[in-house]
Amino acid sequence: MTKGGKPSQRPFIIPIFVPHMGCPHQCVFCNQTSITGSNANMSPGSITERIHDQLSAQRGKPIRREVAFYGGSFTGIEKKVQMQLLSAVQPFIRKGFIHTVRVSTRPDYIDPQTLELLKGYGVKTVELGVQSMVEEVLRCSKRGHTADDVLKAAELLHDGGFEVGIQIMVGLPWDDAHRYAHTVDRVIGLDPHFVRIYPTLVLKGTLLEKWYRSGGYTPLSVKEAVDLCKGAFLKFYRAGIPVIRLGLQSSPELETQDCVVAGPYHPAFGHLVESSLFYDMASFLIGRSGQYRILRARISPSDLSNIRGQRNRNLDQLKRRFGLRDIQIEVDEKQPKGSLILINGTKLDGMSYRTLPFS
Numbered sequence: 001m002t003k004g005g006k007p008s009q010r011p012f013i014i015p016i017f018v019p020h021m022g023c024p025h026q027c028v029f030c031n032q033t034s035i036t037g038s039n040a041n042m043s044p045g046s047i048t049e050r051i052h053d054q055l056s057a058q059r060g061k062p063i064r065r066e067v068a069f070y071g072g073s074f075t076g077i078e079k080k081v082q083m084q085l086l087s088a089v090q091p092f093i094r095k096g097f098i099h100t101v102r103v104s105t106r107p108d109y110i111d112p113q114t115l116e117l118l119k120g121y122g123v124k125t126v127e128l129g130v131q132s133m134v135e136e137v138l139r140c141s142k143r144g145h146t147a148d149d150v151l152k153a154a155e156l157l158h159d160g161g162f163e164v165g166i167q168i169m170v171g172l173p174w175d176d177a178h179r180y181a182h183t184v185d186r187v188i189g190l191d192p193h194f195v196r197i198y199p200t201l202v203l204k205g206t207l208l209e210k211w212y213r214s215g216g217y218t219p220l221s222v223k224e225a226v227d228l229c230k231g232a233f234l235k236f237y238r239a240g241i242p243v244i245r246l247g248l249q250s251s252p253e254l255e256t257q258d259c260v261v262a263g264p265y266h267p268a269f270g271h272l273v274e275s276s277l278f279y280d281m282a283s284f285l286i287g288r289s290g291q292y293r294i295l296r297a298r299i300s301p302s303d304l305s306n307i308r309g310q311r312n313r314n315l316d317q318l319k320r321r322f323g324l325r326d327i328q329i330e331v332d333e334k335q336p337k338g339s340l341i342l343i344n345g346t347k348l349d350g351m352s353y354r355t356l357p358f359s
């Protein structure tokens, strides 16, 4: 991943989940088993097997291949076990089958010795579960670390030459739009290489579920979460920081096992955010165009579903709102992603994620 909003060629990622291994904490929203669908501890043998399976299933031309230890707090695991897990990847690195390793962990589990160890085993990327940069929100969520821990960890990672990823959450207890905006601004100040944004869900078996059932916590609606994420997405975009994930990856566990008790879960949450941004851009452009009944919208091929919206909802709403007979879509390979040109008769007008006004 490069800075400047331009993702490098996406690596082929082999995910390995280490749920709750090494984590003595119990954040109010966390039930790693529900999210990853796994509570099995990974052994070096099972890691070797998994990498073999995934490599043989990989199709297409060879690209950068990465093993990613997700979930839990990797650097909080006993050192001996960290080394065993990372050792399982080394034969693949030596043979050139795997190029890099990434781990996710807590900000307070980063120190110079830990980073030396990671470096020695080919770890290039460290993702920090930051969630918020507001002390009261961190306290209410029982995170067990401070915003200052995040600053120190990010500095050590940058100094050590690591690629830094930051995960934040929207809708945490005690959070609001103002505090969330503060978190986004402070995360931009950390200069990460990428971020992930997750809406807070009430998962079964968590303390948040108890609070929700007793009326002590009200989750965001999908619309509220989308609106907050739109603002965050635009700020990160304009700061040249790619948002590589918006919303939890959908999984059979999330879809079918009643594990989401409440909250803004949507299997295509990221698409909701981007299609809402396209709706806003189109509204602005149509609003300032003349009185034509048929308009043409030119977009990048990768934004086709964003301009249409879920089940063509954007186009239907725009037609109704502005009394249009039709909006014709033109796909142009040369059009940058995240931008829209509206053609009204012979007049052209354009807008992009960089220029869309937002408050």
Ligand code: SF4
Binding pocket: 020, 023, 024, 025, 026, 027, 030, 031, 032, 071, 072, 073, 106, 129, 143
């Ligand atoms: S630190 Fe991470 S793994 Fe541990 S309880 Fe919190 S969210 Fe879950």
